[in-house]
Amino acid sequence: MSDPNDYKKAYLREKQARDEVESLLEEKTRALYLANQTLERQLEQLKNQQAVLINNERMATLGSLSAGVAHELNNPLAYVRGNLESLNHYLPALQELLNLASMAGHTDNDQMLSTQLKEAYVTQRLNDISEDLPDLINDTLHGCERIKIIVSDLMNFSRSNNDSFSSIALKPIVEDTLRLLSGQLKSYDLVIAIEDVAPILGKDGAIKQAIINLLANAKYAVDRDHKPHKTIEVLLAPGNDKEVILSISDNGIGIDPDIINRLFDPFFTTKPVGEGTGMGLAVTHAIIKEHRGSITVQSEEGIGSRFTITFPTEHIEAE
């Protein structure tokens, strides 16, 4: 092939071959790009839907929490009100005392003022009032503080539906959640062992949501059983080097082995119609997965169930 025209013909053939192969490749690449775009859009949609589901579940939880919280608020409110009524009852005596005190230095008859003060001291039982006042005020302040904490916990829970990933300590989150549910859990034997553990990268509100769901299930399970001691156990402890373990267990009715594999399926519930959405454990599972953690369940009918959550502590990237 010494003729330059032959080289040119060979080059043109090779060029045409490259063109054809590239054209095929481009067609496939373009289709792949468009398919990928569609998948990304669908993934975004799914993430949005999941966020909506989690939020709906949070609102449902908030609704079911309300009754317990209302009861929790009622107790401090009752003694705050009682104390204020007592203070109101003492008010005329204190006003009389103040009136007499205001006359000091403005009257020529100090003797008479002194007598009136002594009479008031006895007739108005100022001694008793004086003894009562610090307790009344301290108890009222304590009640207000208690109400403030309950409201604050509830608000933290309800407004954290859009919270983002940050470094968080699990211990206060578990403690806050238990406090939020304290009214509903007070008739159970609670075994709580919460250790200081390494921080994790997570969403405060979402984790509270997961814990509430598991505690609500534990409560439901022990309520359906008839053991004299209804025990719910919450443990938080370090796992291996890079893990934190949170486990919630109960000595309730346990879970039928035939359904245990479906527990985390959306809309799966063993509760009667109207009592459960079937989304609690599905949402819990989604939350744990979002944190790149894992959740496992061990259960034996008639003995109880244990849900164990493992969170990674050194995971930085969040989806």
Next chain:
Amino acid sequence: MRGVVFRGLEELAIETIGMQEWDELLETYAPQGRVYVSPTAYPDEELFALAQGVASKLDKPLTEVLAIFGQSLFGFLAKKHVGISSKFSSFEELVVSIDSVIHMEVKKLYDEPNLPSITTTIENDKTIILKYKSNRKLCFCAEGLLHGAAQHYNRVLRIEHPQCMHEGADHCVLILHLD
């Protein structure tokens, strides 16, 4: 730079300096056995060296060769991607769509992180102001591409280049005057 641009240069070089000269340039400036295929990325320096080689062989300044190359590259790309070039019914339509349509099409085909940024403003029915910014500073090639596009749509185009990255500006300004 993607192989598709090298292939455009290859086509122009074979037409203007011939296969043997192009082969010599490849021997000198490209690794042994190099074959350019459109989706593959090759070093920018290789393209600049080959373009410089073509300029030397044609005894023309590099800027002039880049302009000629740009003009020829437009025809090469338009022929290769008829589906894209047929989307535009006029030169003006094509120019204002460079970033939003053409570069989007490029992204579909190639994972190209160094696309130039191009913004356009239509001043009036005969003048378009185009701002070009690229770390490759291939503004002369962009001028050639614009001339190639004008030729494709049978328009007479004159380009003013009052501000240039080669003179230290942050971006080039090209004023396109149409007939």
